[in-house]
Amino acid sequence: MFRVDLHPTHVCDCGKFRLRVGKPLPFGASIVPGGVNFSVYSSFATSCKLALFNKHEPKPFCVIPFKDEFRIGNVFTMVVFDLDYDNLEYGFYMDGPFNEREGQRFDKTKILMDPYAKAIGGRDVWGQAPDWDNIYQHRARICFDDFDWENDHPQETPVEDLIIYETHVRGFTKHPSSGVKHPGTFSGIREKIEYLKELGVNCVELMPIHEFDEFENSRPSPTTGKMLMNYWGYSNVGFFAPKAGYAATGKFGMQADECKTLIRELHKNGIEVILDVVFNHTAEGDQRGPYISYRGIDNKTYYLLTPDGYYYNFSGCGNTLNCNNPIVRNMILDCLRYWVADYHIDGFRFDLASILGRDMNGAPMHSPPLLETLAFDPILGKCKLIAEAWDAGGLYQVGCFPAWGRWAEWNGKYRDDLRKFLKGEPGMLGAMAQRLQGSPDLYAREGRGATASVNFITAHDGFTLKDMVSYNGKHNEANGENNSDGGNDNYSWNCGWEGESTDPEVNRLRVKQMKNAVAMLLVSQGTPMILSGDEMANTQWGNNNAYCQDNEISWLDWSLLEKNRELFNFFRKMIAFRRKHAVLRSRGHFQNRDYMGSGFADITWHGQKAWNADWSDESLCLAFVLCGRHAKGGTVDDNSVYVAMNMDWLMHGFQLPKLPDYMEWCVFANTDAAAGQDIWEPGQEVNLDNQEEFLVGARSVVILMGRDKPKNEVKSKKKSLK
Amino acid sequence: MESKYAVSCNNEMVKVELCGRLDATNTEGLQIELKKFAGQKIAKLIFFAKDLEYISSAGLRVIIFTKQKIGVDAEIFLIAAQPAILSVIKMSGLDNFMTIQESYSE
Numbered sequence: 160m161f162r163v164d165l166h167p168t169h170v171c172d173c174g175k176f177r178l179r180v181g182k183p184l185p186f187g188a189s190i191v192p193g194g195v196n197f198s199v200y201s202s203f204a205t206s207c208k209l210a211l212f213n214k215h216e217p218k219p220f221c222v223i224p225f226k227d228e229f230r231i232g233n234v235f236t237m238v239v240f241d242l243d244y245d246n247l248e249y250g251f252y253m254d255g256p257f258n259e260r261e262g263q264r265f266d267k268t269k270i271l272m273d274p275y276a277k278a279i280g281g282r283d284v285w286g287q288a289p290d291w292d293n294i295y296q297h298r299a300r301i302c303f304d305d306f307d308w309e310n311d312h313p314q315e316t317p318v319e320d321l322i323i324y325e326t327h328v329r330g331f332t333k334h335p336s337s338g339v340k341h342p343g344t345f346s347g348i349r350e351k352i353e354y355l356k357e358l359g360v361n362c363v364e365l366m367p368i369h370e371f372d373e374f375e376n377s378r379p380s381p382t383t384g385k386m387l388m389n390y391w392g393y394s395n396v397g398f399f400a401p402k403a404g405y406a407a408t409g410k411f412g413m414q415a416d417e418c419k420t421l422i423r424e425l426h427k428n429g430i431e432v433i434l435d436v437v438f439n440h441t442a443e444g445d446q447r448g449p450y451i452s453y454r455g456i457d458n459k460t461y462y463l464l465t466p467d468g469y470y471y472n473f474s475g476c477g478n479t480l481n482c483n484n485p486i487v488r489n490m491i492l493d494c495l496r497y498w499v500a501d502y503h504i505d506g507f508r509f510d511l512a513s514i515l516g517r518d519m520n521g522a523p524m525h526s527p528p529l530l531e532t533l534a535f536d537p538i539l540g541k542c543k544l545i546a547e548a549w550d551a552g553g554l555y556q557v558g559c560f561p562a563w564g565r566w567a568e569w570n571g572k573y574r575d576d577l578r579k580f581l582k583g584e585p586g587m588l589g590a591m592a593q594r595l596q597g598s599p600d601l602y603a604r605e606g607r608g609a610t611a612s613v614n615f616i617t618a619h620d621g622f623t624l625k626d627m628v629s630y631n632g633k634h635n636e637a638n639g640e641n642n643s644d645g646g647n648d649n650y651s652w653n654c655g656w657e658g659e660s661t662d663p664e665v666n667r668l669r670v671k672q673m674k675n676a677v678a679m680l681l682v683s684q685g686t687p688m689i690l691s692g693d694e695m696a697n698t699q700w701g702n703n704n705a706y707c708q709d710n711e712i713s714w715l716d717w718s719l720l721e722k723n724r725e726l727f728n729f730f731r732k733m734i735a736f737r738r739k740h741a742v743l744r745s746r747g748h749f750q751n752r753d754y755m756g757s758g759f760a761d762i763t764w765h766g767q768k769a770w771n772a773d774w775s776d777e778s779l780c781l782a783f784v785l786c787g788r789h790a791k792g793g794t795v796d797d798n799s800v801y802v803a804m805n806m807d808w809l810m811h812g813f814q815l816p817k818l819p820d821y822m823e824w825c826v827f828a829n830t831d832a833a834a835g836q837d838i839w840e841p842g843q844e845v846n847l848d849n850q851e852e853f854l855v856g857a858r859s860v861v862i863l864m865g866r867d868k869p870k871n872e873v874k875s876k877k878k879s880l881k
Numbered sequence: 882m883e884s885k886y887a888v889s890c891n892n893e894m895v896k897v898e899l900c901g902r903l904d905a906t907n908t909e910g911l912q913i914e915l916k917k918f919a920g921q922k923i924a925k926l927i928f929f930a931k932d933l934e935y936i937s938s939a940g941l942r943v944i945i946f947t948k949q950k951i952g953v954d955a956e957i958f959l960i961a962a963q964p965a966i967l968s969v970i971k972m973s974g975l976d977n978f979m980t981i982q983e984s985y986s987e
Contacts, residue, residue, distance in 0.1 A: 245905035245937045303938050307945055307978075346972050407972040413938055420974025 165192055167240050171223045180229050181236035186493065187275030187399070188249065188301050194240035195301060197249070199273060200233050201457045202486065203263060204255040207235040210270050210295070212248040214280065214412075217293055219270075222252070245412075248280055248298040249273070253456055259446070259468045262459035270295040272397065272452040274461075274490065277302035277497075278415060279370040279397045285329065285343065285404030286373060286388070286709070297372065297396045297451055300412060304501055306419045314431045314505055315541050316361060318567065318610045318686055319744045322734055323433065324360040325618055326691035327391070327713070328368055328405045334714035341407035345414075345421040352428050358694060358727075359734035362431040364508055366619055367392035368418065370400040372442055373709070381639045387707035391619065393510060394442040394476065396451055398494045401502075422503055431505035433543060434498060438491050439514035439550065444477035445470040460486050463521050471521045473514050473552030482515045488529045491515075496538045506543025508569070513546075513554035516561055523554055527561055534563035545569065545613055558601030562611065567686065570598055570612045577616055578627065578650035581676055583806045583858070586776040591804075595783065596762060597684030599748040608747045612685035616676050617693055620646070622703045624693035627651045628672040629658060634701030637712065645704030658701060670696075671858060674729050674830040674837065675804075678860040681733045682802050684745050694730035695719040725834040732838045736827060736862075739841045742790035742797040753786075754793060761789035765803075769816040779807040780855075784816055787865065799865035805855040812852045815863070824850055824863040831856025882934060888914045893924040894987075895951070899933040903940030912943050919950045926955050927985055930962040941975050948978050960985045 167177030181196040189196045197209055210219040225235040235251075250272055255265035272279065276299035281289060289296060332339045332347030339350040348363075355363065375389040392402070406414035422432050441461075443454045446469060453461040463471040463479040470478040481487050498504040509515060516527035533539055548560040548568045557571050573594045580587040593600045597609025617624050622633075631653045635645045654668045673696065680687050691697075692715045699705050705713045720727060737743050749762045764772040765782040772781055782803040790797035801824065803813045815824055825844040829837060839845055844864050847853070855861050884901030888911070895918055903911070926947055930936075948957050957979040962970070970976045 243904075243906055245939050303942060305942065307949070307975075341972060344972075346974075349974070408969055411937070411969050411973075413941075413969065413973040416938065416941075416973040416975060424974070 162192065165238070169226070171221065171239075173221055175221055176223065176242065177240040178223065178229075179238050181238045183231050183234040183236050185275075186234075187273055187277060188299065190244060190301065190303075191238060194238045195242050195244055195247075196236070196238045198234055198236040199251055199275075199456065200235070200486070201253055201255070202233050202460050203457060204235075204253040204265065206254045208252040209237070209239070210250045210252060211239075211242070212250075212295070212298065214246050214248055214300075217290070219250075244301040248295075248300055250295050250299060251456065262462075262464040262468045264446075264454055264458040266450060266455055269450040269455045271450065271455040272297050273299040274397075274452050274456060275399055275493070276300065276397050277304065277399050278412060279400040279403065280412070282370070282372060282374075283403045283409045283412070285409075289374065296449070297370070299397075302400070302415050306416065306501075308419075308423055308503065311423050311426050311503055313503065313541055314426060314429070316431055316505075317746070318543055319746050320738075321362045321431065321543075321686050322360045322681075322737065323362045323364050323613070323686060323688040324355065324358070324691055325364045325366070325688055327366045327619065328402075329390070329709070330713045331691060331715055334711065334716050336717040337715070338717065344405055344407040345401075345417045346407040349421050349424050352424060352430070355430060356428055358731055359738060360689065361429055361738075362433060362505070363425065364433040364435060364688065366435050367395070367437055367510075368401050368405060368434060369395055369437070370397040370402050372396055373404060375442055376707075378639065380637050382636050385637075385710050387639060388709040389707065390709040390713060391706040393437050393706070395437050395440070396442050398436075398438070398490070399497055419502055426503065432503075433506040433508055433545070434504050435508045435510060436495070437510045438480055438482055439511040440474035440476045440478050440480055445472065448477060457486075460484055463517065463519065473517065473521060473550050473554075474511055475551030479514055479517070479521070481519055482529050483518050483524065483527055485528075488532060491529060492532055492536060495533065495542075496536070499538055499542060504542070506545065508545040508547065510547055511550040512548055512560065513550040513556050514552070516554075516556070521552070525561070530561050530566065531563060534565040543567065558598070562605065562607055564605070564607065567611050567613050569618070569688075570594075570601070570614055570685065572601065573598060573612060573614045573683070573685070574616055574618075575648070575650055577676070577679060580804075580806055581672060581679070582650065582652035583779055583808075584650075585779070588772070588774050588778055588781050591781060592764065592783075595679070595683050596749055597745070603748050606747075609684040609745050610686060613688055614680060614683050614685040615688040615690070616680055617690040618688070619690065620704070622649055622651055622701075623690060623697050623699055624673050624676060625669070625696040625698045626701055626703070627676075628669040629653055629660075629698070630701040631657060632701075633703040634658075635704050637702060638704060638707055645702075649703060668858065670726060671830050673726060675858065675860045677730055677733055678828060678830060678862060679804065681737045682743055682800065682862065684743070684748070687737070689730070691715060692719075694727050696723040696726055725837075729828075729838050732840060733828070736841045740790075740797055740800060741795040742785045742787050742800055745791060747792055755786075755788045757786055757788035759784070759786045759788075759799075761786055763816070765813070765816060767811050767813055769814040780805050780811055780813070782813055801863040801865070803853060803855045803861045803863075805857065805859050808857050810854055810856050813855050813861070814852050815850060818850070818865055821868055822865055823847065823868050825866055826861070827864050828862040829856075829859065830861075831859035882932065886911050890918060890923075893922055895923055895926045896929065897927070898929045901932070902935045902937075903933060903943065904935065904937035905939040908939045908943045912946060915943070915947045916950065921951075923951050923955045925958065926951060927958040927960060929960050929985075930966060931960070933962065933966055936966050936969065941970065941973065944979065945975060956980060958982060958985060
């Protein structure tokens, strides 16, 4: 079709390019027939110029002012024809008032990156030192948004059926032991898809993949001499662009294609993709920070400012994005819609999400417009929305994050309570009972259900699982902050020796503790999340805040897989067991009653005596039965599952609840048993001779499954508990 | 090396000789030439890339476009591409529909 509104009407002053007024939507740079449509908004800029660069060149080859007739409302927009957009980088000069008290910080000498840039150059290859004298460090590029998704479609896996695997794109395969062709990249993850399938996870949560500057705050470690980088990436340069340095093709500008290919392949293999997104602050820091984009384009709009015009710092990183400003809210919505529509992303985990509920003065809101908008947006309608429901400004909203029935939360209380129970702290049974059921004490009100709870024991913040059982205290000296950084409330226990040990008893206990942890995690209602590498006992040598360690501290050591095959097998089979048994994956909370007429309530609690849990503070033993007839609210018929947890130093006998005569308990897992006997393939659970009592070893978890006896042993057909 | 391409068709086979660079500056012309074969019975599309020094995102898209327009049943070949070109194609994941070979004989 030939359009009548795409012919040039002007020529730029240098005579090189033909122009016409553009369309304000979409924002950013879009390829149109014959040219590129540029659109950028600013509430307070008085003028704007487009700076055009050839890739990598230090100075623009052309600067084109937006004419008065190229402005619609507060949007500057024009089409520039005849551009070699393959080879193009662009930015904006914005002029306007500079008045710090008023929050205006325009500087017409700065070249500013397009907030809607879909591809960003300047850090094309991870760790390649940039030209620090370059006047335009992070450069917007044109991105092809077409991609052959073949038959890809959203997975829409029910959230209760997810098993989330949190990983860092670079750290997952950067170590030489990974054996991949393109270590530390999207392509590298592709080569490990078979591994992920073998493990059995069906969702990867990628730590920030938006463009960020790995050199931000880089400095040599005073203890190791290694260069400390902005490794984790919780510092946004561009919200819409995948990090070029995470792509093997980053130097060719094909990071978008490579990222999309990864997502397509993950989807083909039944694995969803959740992105960790960071809308709480930007990489511009406070007033001492650089001009990258937002500060120079519209400081007063983008940032939460004090009455004096300084930057509120609820993020702990220098500034706070003004998320509930209507313009910024729209940008965040546009961004998330873009990732869903163009990258087929299945969900988002929002870093320091409580900031997203603060108003323009920084005060928490009861009903934040941004969070409501995201909860009801049609394009995001099937996405997982997960909040890290706290911030660095004192808000802690676990259990009370504004949800509208859509938002889930990283359940920090689950992490803390499970760790305390695991290390044998007294008085934890009441809390454990809540956590195992999907935390109804936190989420039952307003019908949020067990799916509101993302259960985790470890995450990128804090110890790895191996370190959680190997260190009492953090060891972050390599971070160069005198070990003052990183959390102190680790609720960890070193099993008798701090750090690496050659004592076989200590090491055996550590392995058992790790098995205990993952066993409890995967029999809990709610959505489990596993930290990448825990399945092979990855260690950071006690560093619980490895945000700046771009080296062996953070990189997953794949040689641990063979060394810790026993643990990996335990993880794999536990995951398979969870995926096989719907009774472990309820959407709603238990009703604690028998609504299916099976003779047993959906969940029952036991202790060393069946039907009688000892809830006293001194007790370290707890068991429960999930009735299979009540699986998924009674809509699915499943086996019943019995779980016994003994966090005492002593072995204890647990009396087993009696099953009907035609049924029997069989053993799925026993963390006290030796390797090879500790866990079985789901479906191949082993017979249990003694149906009356099970001796649960010290510091052990036992999981039994109820099944029908072989037909020749059935004495009664009466079904009560299935 | 001068950037150019040559397109020919014989016996349900389209041959494209690529030379120099294939990027946004010349893909439009190539696309127009290849579009002429849409709707015709084409069994094979062969891109000879021995002299291709650089391929951009736009260049790769012409090859994908050709596959989509000329028919899902046509076989696409990429012949004698230099290692740097092959690397880009494989890393970006845009290679899943083509057969990559060192040489081609009929």
